[in-house]
Amino acid sequence: GAGVSQSPSNKVTEKGKDVELRCDPISGHTALYWYRQSLGQGLEFLIYFQGNSAPDKSGLPSDRFSAERTGGSVSTLTIQRTQQEDSAVYLCASSFQGGNQETQYFGPGTRLLVL
Amino acid sequence: LAKTTQPISMDSYEGQEVNITCSHNNIATNDYITWYQQFPSQGPRFIIQGYKTKVTNEVASLFIPADRKSSTLSLPRVSLSDTAVYYCLVERSGAGSYQLTFGKGTKLSVIP
Known part of the structure; x- marks a missing residue:
C-alpha cells in the first residue's frame, strides 16, 4: 500500500499566522510520530500517538504547538x-504498534518557512 | 534519555567498508538502538536495529558491545548511492510513552 503522506509539501507563512500540517499514516499503523528537523540539524521528537492512548506530548517545544489524531488515523x-x-x-512517521522495537516509516516532510 | 554522539562527517571510497560509531553512555536497560539513513529532501529510512551483540541484515551490520555504551554501523562495500546522512537513535518505550534521542547524524560522502 501507499506510504506515509504529508501535506502540504511546502508552506510559506507570515510571522504570527497559524498553520496546520497534515499526516496520513500507513493504513493499519496505530502509532504515529511527529518530528522537526531544522536546517542542517538532526531530528527533534515532538509528539507520539499510540492507538487510543493519550499522546505523549513531552517533545512539544511550546504551547503554540499542538497535535490531534482523529479516528486513530490522520x-x-x-x-x-x-x-x-x-x-x-516537519516529518511524520508511523509504525504498526509503536514502541522501541519497531520500524518507523517516514513521510517526505512538510517544509515550513515563516517570513 | 541517553544522549548520542556520532562523527559529523566521514569520507570513503567506493567499494570500501565503512564503520560509523555512535556513543550513548547513559543507555538504559530497556533502550534499543536503531540506525536510519536520510537522503536530501527525503524522510529517514530504517536501516537496522539491535539491542546487544551483532545484528546483520541485507544492507548492514550493527555491532553493540556488552556494555552497550556505543554501537557501530557497518556498511560493506559502499557505493556512490550510499552517500547520505546516517542517524543513530536510542529509543525507550513504556506504557503509552515514548522517548528517543536522535544523534545529529553522520554525513557520509562516498568518493568514486
Missing part, C-alpha cells in the same frame, strides 16, 4: 502564532 500538527524559528521540515 493527524494534524498545528502551530499557532508562528515565529521565524519555527521554520523547519
Whole structure:
C-alpha cells in the first residue's frame, strides 16, 4: 500500500499566522510520530500517538504547538502564532504498534518557512 | 534519555567498508538502538536495529558491545548511492510513552 503522506509539501507563512500540517499514516499503523528537523540539524521528537492512548506530548517545544489524531488515523500538527524559528521540515512517521522495537516509516516532510 | 554522539562527517571510497560509531553512555536497560539513513529532501529510512551483540541484515551490520555504551554501523562495500546522512537513535518505550534521542547524524560522502 501507499506510504506515509504529508501535506502540504511546502508552506510559506507570515510571522504570527497559524498553520496546520497534515499526516496520513500507513493504513493499519496505530502509532504515529511527529518530528522537526531544522536546517542542517538532526531530528527533534515532538509528539507520539499510540492507538487510543493519550499522546505523549513531552517533545512539544511550546504551547503554540499542538497535535490531534482523529479516528486513530490522520493527524494534524498545528502551530499557532508562528515565529521565524519555527521554520523547519516537519516529518511524520508511523509504525504498526509503536514502541522501541519497531520500524518507523517516514513521510517526505512538510517544509515550513515563516517570513 | 541517553544522549548520542556520532562523527559529523566521514569520507570513503567506493567499494570500501565503512564503520560509523555512535556513543550513548547513559543507555538504559530497556533502550534499543536503531540506525536510519536520510537522503536530501527525503524522510529517514530504517536501516537496522539491535539491542546487544551483532545484528546483520541485507544492507548492514550493527555491532553493540556488552556494555552497550556505543554501537557501530557497518556498511560493506559502499557505493556512490550510499552517500547520505546516517542517524543513530536510542529509543525507550513504556506504557503509552515514548522517548528517543536522535544523534545529529553522520554525513557520509562516498568518493568514486
